[in-house]
Amino acid sequence: MGFLSRLFRREGGSKHVAKERLQLVLSHDRMKLPPALLEQMKDELITVISSYIEIDEAGINVELTERDDERQLIASIPVIGMRKRRARQ
Amino acid sequence: MGETLVITSGKGGVGKTTTTANIGVALADLGYRVALLDADIGLRNLDVVLGLENRIVYDIVDVVDGFCRLKQALIRDKRNEGLYLLPAAQTKDKTSVSPEQMRDITLQLKELNIATESGKAGYFDFIVVDSPAGIEQGFRNAIAGADRALIVTTPEVSAVRDADRIIGLLEAEEISRPQLIVNRIRPGMVRSGDMMGIEDIIDILAVELLGVIPEDDRILVGTNRGVPVVGDSSSRAGQAFKNVARRIVGEEVPLMKLDASEGFFGRLGYLLGIRGR
Ligand SMILES: Nc1ncnc2c1ncn2[C@@H]1O[C@H](COP(=O)(O)OP(=O)(O)OP(=O)(O)O)[C@@H](O)[C@H]1O
Numbered sequence A: 001m002g003f004l005s006r007l008f009r010r011e012g013g014s015k016h017v018a019k020e021r022l023q024l025v026l027s028h029d030r031m032k033l034p035p036a037l038l039e040q041m042k043d044e045l046i047t048v049i050s051s052y053i054e055i056d057e058a059g060i061n062v063e064l065t066e067r068d069d070e071r072q073l074i075a076s077i078p079v080i081g082m083r084k085r086r087a088r089q
Numbered sequence B: 001m002g003e004t005l006v007i008t009s010g011k012g013g014v015g016k017t018t019t020t021a022n023i024g025v026a027l028a029d030l031g032y033r034v035a036l037l038d039a040d041i042g043l044r045n046l047d048v049v050l051g052l053e054n055r056i057v058y059d060i061v062d063v064v065d066g067f068c069r070l071k072q073a074l075i076r077d078k079r080n081e082g083l084y085l086l087p088a089a090q091t092k093d094k095t096s097v098s099p100e101q102m103r104d105i106t107l108q109l110k111e112l113n114i115a116t117e118s119g120k121a122g123y124f125d126f127i128v129v130d131s132p133a134g135i136e137q138g139f140r141n142a143i144a145g146a147d148r149a150l151i152v153t154t155p156e157v158s159a160v161r162d163a164d165r166i167i168g169l170l171e172a173e174e175i176s177r178p179q180l181i182v183n184r185i186r187p188g189m190v191r192s193g194d195m196m197g198i199e200d201i202i203d204i205l206a207v208e209l210l211g212v213i214p215e216d217d218r219i220l221v222g223t224n225r226g227v228p229v230v231g232d233s234s235s236r237a238g239q240a241f242k243n244v245a246r247r248i249v250g251e252e253v254p255l256m257k258l259d260a261s262e263g264f265f266g267r268l269g270y271l272l273g274i275r276g277r
């Protein structure tokens, strides 16, 4: 049993997974913003931002978090380069 | 004037009825006069957990419908002086009582002056309402007359998520500052990293912790017999429920060390995060 418990501890145990999943699901529950809607929002963000700058779509990460009782929407968007600006009409 | 506590959870089967029965016995043990109200209409359970199932004549729906007086439906516990049960109806459903009627019953209970076995007359100090699972009418009924809410959860993702939902609903009903009871903690699993600890749960729910009840086989033995484990001196859960009752009446009682019973791994001291009281 000692051996087994040490083995599990090395793997980190499932409690961290539980806590992370719980935090994620609760941030969606509390904001009443289901994960699928966040995906949709992310797609729209990509469209908007891409028309200004060239971004790495695969590297985009958008998530809801709670820090110090504050809900935040954090988007991390890797930039590849600037697009040539179209002249203003 | 007495205080009405509701024991609720959202998720089913996490230990609301067990908690209600044990807190009731423990409060009566401390000398308080307590009425337990089973609000789980259609799924009456509190009577069997208390061992009072053979003494029921009338139930809460009979009171609401005017078939009997409130006093007639109240069952006096056979072991604990000062403890009473107002049973749920078994053959009706949750819609046979409205939230307004429920609030009215709790108010009537507060105004009821009854003499205990030894002839002492007085009012109830506590009315403890056992809520059904869910967030529908049964839950609405249970919280209708509540001054204070105790939320029971277990260290599981689904139970904690439901507790969060309940906290939100209680806030909307202006039953603020609910307190949390975490039931069925297994210290060995918390230590090996396979169960969320108290600190994790409090961190996520941001509520005040009222107590921690360990997983305990004696609970089943108690339910088999119809005798809540508070009276069982060999039960860790019983001791933990006693502590909860003392905190309810305002005593400062430290969380008990759950590891003492864990033998083999007990060397690690208690890693269950202790926060608040
Ligand atoms: N600390 C514990 N250790 C071991 N078993 C427990 C513990 N707490 C509760 N149980 C068991 O869990 C089961 C469910 O408990 P209980 O009936 O109190 O839950 P509940 O929340 O009232 O359920 P429901 O939502 O159906 O009303 C029971 O069989 C009970 O004996």
Ligand SMILES: [Mg+2]
Pocket (backbone or CB within 6 Å): B016, B017, B018, B040, B045, B130, B131, B132
């Ligand atoms: Mg129950």
